[in-house]
Amino acid sequence: MQIGKQQIIDFLKSKGSNEQASQAESELPDQVDTDKDSGLLSKFGINPQDLIGKFSGGLGGLGG
Template identity: 40%
Template sequence: MEIDRHKILDALRRRGQHHRADWVEKELPERVDTVRNSGLLSMLNLDPAEFADQPNR
């Protein structure tokens, strides 16, 4: 599954993790492969399933 990077950024910023969001914005592509980047998402304490039902902007 792929998710839009902006959804990850929004989630991090809602938590007040602005520095992490800035890093993710620089390092990840616009579409994030949840399998390939599962370790990073886990490290960021993000569950890809929470983004599955969210519509794109």
């Protein structure tokens, strides 16, 4: 799934990870592929499935 860099930065900020958000801003491509870039996302403590659930309109809040 393709997700815009700004959405990921906002996601990090909403979790209180401002330092990671600023680092992600400089390192992530404009469009992040949750499959191809999963290693880069994990560097910022992001589970790609969390992003998919949040941005695909899925049931992201259930299981946690």
